[in-house]
Amino acid sequence: MSFATDTKQELCEIRDKPCCELAELAALLHGAGALHIGRDGPFLTLNTETPRVARRVFTLCKARFGFTPELRTQARKRLRRRNTYQVVLPPGRADKVLVECGLIALASDGLRIRRAVPLSLLRRKCCKHAYLRGAFLAAGTISDPGKGYHLEIVSSGQEYAESLAALIQKLEIPAKVVPRRESFVVYLKESEYIVEFLNRIGAHQALMALENVRITKNVRNNVNRAANCDSANVDKTMDASRRQIEAIREIEEGMGFSRLPRHLREMAEKRLEFPETPMKELGECFSPPISKSAVNHRLRRLVEIAQEMHRKKGE
Ligand SMILES: [Zn+2]
Structure with a gap:
């Protein structure tokens, strides 16, 4: 299994504090969901290849809003394609969730889509961390530290990517944004900041694995230094x-x-x-x-x- 999958697995086992549930759910829905406006109101579909992420959305939705979303499994069509899991927040149920998660706002003249990170949910530090955990689970990946240091979160919208980078920068981790094809990538390059990010989102096992590689590399580089x-x-x-x-x-x-x-x-x-x-x-x-x-x-x-x-x- 890849380092990224291991990291996500670890994150899915974290038990959120009640105040953090909404923050993490908001990030999962924003990062991996697609918003639709139907005749019966707004609804959201979320596709993922990671069953645990689907389950995470499930659990958080149930804990916070008292209902379980619909879950559909799409079997792989081609060899080597993994199954995809689709979570659906149906019309009638979705709008309350979407409003509270800061994805839409209901105004007198209709519905407005909110494209930036909903900072009003993230007043506490723990909730900021939970939001970043959700964002990473939804659309993040991390390289195997043996091959290099790189962590990124992909987003389809520039405004979202920039507000996400700004949130990470608030924690004194210098995230950057770069456009890539149709999307925008928030990324971290230096190992020390990746370690710090993993620490904030609660991926302590992944952090240790990365530190081990880092230490081994440093020792190799500095083999003569300590003696001299x-x-x-x-x-x-x-x-x-x-x-x-x-x-x-x-x-x-x-x-x-x-x-x-x-x-x-x-x-x-x-x-x-x-x-x-x-x-x-x-x-x-x-x-x-x-x-x-x-x-x-x-x-x-x-x-x-x-x-x-x-x-x-x-x-
Ligand atoms: Zn919290």
């Missing part, structure tokens, strides 16, 4: 690298790596990939390897560029 440095030196290295990473992130956000000369762009990417590696070893991560003083020079240049950006912003 006393702790004061390590602290100094950490401080310096923290400053460099801050600068690199500012550059990435302010002007993008694409405007950097190639050698600096490569340096920036390597530093983000190996945040704690001392300069000498960092130089060895290049092919061909570069000297410690070249690494030092390039990192200093990146910090200067960030400072220049600051100055210009201040003018």
Whole structure:
């Protein structure tokens, strides 16, 4: 089974606090549901290949609204296609759920569709976390950490994607949005932020698995470091690298790596990939390897560029 499926499985076992049920349900319906306006009123269908996600919607709906939605199973038509499960909130039942979950608003002149994250449901921190859990269950995926660090949540609407990214940013996790074909993808790249996100949504086993891979990689990279440095030196290295990473992130956000000369762009990417590696070893991560003083020079240049950006912003 994939790492993403394992992670979702783990999340489906979490017991929501009563205040969080509505938040998680809202995210599941918004992220995986399709809203229809029929003759008898609005209704919603939700398709998923993960039976547990269907069951989760079921359970939350029942706990919160006291009725069970309809469930339809569509057998796979072609080989290697998985069954899909369709959850239906039928007309007559759906509108109360949709209004309370912040997907629609009933106004005197009819019905309005609400496209952004319903912040009014998310005043508490635990409910914010529950909402993100639902959003990930509905439309998220995460790479196997052995193959790289990537977590994303796909959305068909730009406004929703941006409001979701803003919600994640509120938790000091710098999520970004990128358009992809017909949709918009909210994503996280750096392992430390993915770990933090998993922590917030309650995927602790997935988090441990990812940390294990991360630690193994770091140990491999830093095999000589501990022996050579006393702790004061390590602290100094950490401080310096923290400053460099801050600068690199500012550059990435302010002007993008694409405007950097190639050698600096490569340096920036390597530093983000190996945040704690001392300069000498960092130089060895290049092919061909570069000297410690070249690494030092390039990192200093990146910090200067960030400072220049600051100055210009201040003018
Ligand atoms: Zn809550």
